[in-house]
Amino acid sequence: MTSMTKDAALTPEQLAEVVAADIPAGAYVNLGIGQPTLVSNYLTPEDDVTLHTENGMLGMGGEAHGDEVDPDLINAGKIPVKETDGCSYFHHADSFAMMRGGHLDCCVLGAFQVDRAGNLANWHTGKPDAIPAVGGAMDLATGAKQTFVMMTLTAKNGQAKLVENCTMPLTGVGCVSRVYTDQAVFLIEGDGRVVVRETFGCDFEAVQELVPFPLERSE
Amino acid sequence: MLTIVDSAAQAVEPITDGSTVMIGGFGVAGQPVELIDALIEQGATDLTVVNNNAGNGDVGLAKLIQLGRVRKIICSFPRQSDSYHFDAKYHAGEIELEVVPQGNLAERIRAAGAGIGAFYTPTGYGTPLAEGKETRELDGKMQILEFPITADFSLTKALTADKAGNLVYRKTARNFGPIMAAAARTSIVQVSDVVERGALDPEVVVTPGIYVDTVVSIPDPAVGHA
Numbered sequence: 001m002t003s004m005t006k007d008a009a010l011t012p013e014q015l016a017e018v019v020a021a022d023i024p025a026g027a028y029v030n031l032g033i034g035q036p037t038l039v040s041n042y043l044t045p046e047d048d049v050t051l052h053t054e055n056g057m058l059g060m061g062g063e064a065h066g067d068e069v070d071p072d073l074i075n076a077g078k079i080p081v082k083e084t085d086g087c088s089y090f091h092h093a094d095s096f097a098m099m100r101g102g103h104l105d106c107c108v109l110g111a112f113q114v115d116r117a118g119n120l121a122n123w124h125t126g127k128p129d130a131i132p133a134v135g136g137a138m139d140l141a142t143g144a145k146q147t148f149v150m151m152t153l154t155a156k157n158g159q160a161k162l163v164e165n166c167t168m169p170l171t172g173v174g175c176v177s178r179v180y181t182d183q184a185v186f187l188i189e190g191d192g193r194v195v196v197r198e199t200f201g202c203d204f205e206a207v208q209e210l211v212p213f214p215l216e217r218s219e
Numbered sequence: 220m221l222t223i224v225d226s227a228a229q230a231v232e233p234i235t236d237g238s239t240v241m242i243g244g245f246g247v248a249g250q251p252v253e254l255i256d257a258l259i260e261q262g263a264t265d266l267t268v269v270n271n272n273a274g275n276g277d278v279g280l281a282k283l284i285q286l287g288r289v290r291k292i293i294c295s296f297p298r299q300s301d302s303y304h305f306d307a308k309y310h311a312g313e314i315e316l317e318v319v320p321q322g323n324l325a326e327r328i329r330a331a332g333a334g335i336g337a338f339y340t341p342t343g344y345g346t347p348l349a350e351g352k353e354t355r356e357l358d359g360k361m362q363i364l365e366f367p368i369t370a371d372f373s374l375t376k377a378l379t380a381d382k383a384g385n386l387v388y389r390k391t392a393r394n395f396g397p398i399m400a401a402a403a404r405t406s407i408v409q410v411s412d413v414v415e416r417g418a419l420d421p422e423v424v425v426t427p428g429i430y431v432d433t434v435v436s437i438p439d440p441a442v443g444h445a
Contacts, residue, residue, distance in 0.1 A: 071247045071442045071443075072391060073248070074246050074247065074391055078247075091396065091398055091425075093397075131298040132297075134321070136322060142341050142342050169346060
């Protein structure tokens with residue numbers, strides 16, 4: 001059995017490249033704030049992926065700098081962005097109807113915890129004095145055709161973030177289909193089974209040691 | 220009927236204590252800065268405010284909260300790095316907070332403008348934000364019942380109005396403008412420019428004038444804080 005080392009883990013950039021390779025050509029995609037935003041760096045024009053930002057734009061381009069910055073053109077993270085040819089603008093209810101109506105092919109979100117049933121916890125740590133703030137996470141998680149999670153497999157305290165049952169307040173029920181982590185990619189099958197599709201610099205047993213329920217090998 | 224007024228102060232004059240006020244904008248885009256400043260100056264208090272956030276820094280909505288004029292806020296994302304005035308009021312128990320998933324917020328505002336009594340949605344089912352709400356299985360999915368958010372007034376920003384009250388917006392500054400204008404009993408809009416009837420292409424009008432009550436021209440609006 002290979003022992004787990006820090007060296008075995010992918011960097012966030014390497015993981016973003018893995019996620020980008022799994023986004024189907026021609027897809028409409030929403031990338032969550034934070035690490036998932038990195039995925040856009042690995043999408044090429046040939047992929048023909050259209051990025052959605054929930055404040056009201058399809059065809060979002062890259063970050064704007066210097067003279068390109070326009071205060072009327074920002075993304076959901078409130079960062080100035082650029083247009084692409086063929087982009088469009090719409091109001092907030094239309095923007096969320098795109099998620100809620102199942103029109104978005106895929107969203108990529110960060111997470112505090114995902115469990116074997118595909119439940120997602122990513123908005124609230126559950127601390128009683130924390131101010132709750134949810135934004136669009138629940139709409140994205142529940143509405144997109146596929147919800148991918150991108151996270152480290154373990155938290156800073158060493159505890160697994162892929163768990164038997166989420167202990168933190170949920171964002172969505174049974175919504176996650178894949179979990180991309182620095183150690184492995186997991187497929188959530190929907191019936192409680194979780195399949196390890198691939199591992200990064202370590203083997204199945206090493207990943208299993210980190211996850212507190214039985215995993216399955218890919219065929 | 221549309222009224223075109225000369226100043227932001229005149230535009231917000233009818234807002235009374237205890238009103239529910241929707242305020243447009245997402246980040247700096249679409250923030251009706253001059254209308255919010257006029258409301259701060261005007262003095263109405265005990266307000267319920269509907270906005271995506273709960274103010275940033277020391278200006279605009281944050282200032283209104285700091286002054287103790289907001290009794291309740293309905294929003295999706297109050298906690299931000301510089302939402303310290305809201306945070307302080309919240310921890311002191313001096314402001315009521317209703318956190319709503321952003322899509323439910325938008326759809327509840329839209330529903331108010333469209334006369335929809337309530338709607339079911341899967342968003343939020345199984346989460347703490349659905350506690351106490353009616354649920355029902357529809358189309359094989361568990362869904363929760365959500366009610367419209369109505370308002371006495373809306374303060375929003377558009378790019379241009381014509382004298383029929385038709386509005387066009389600019390880029391992502393559109394955000395909550397169209398749905399808030401429709402949801403509020405009195406919609407107050409600041410624009411950079413008011414043009415004659417016929418000067419806007421009817422094919423590109425985003426908010427038809429029927430939703431607009433008061434327009435004020437603010438030619439060089441300040442960029443908001445966020």
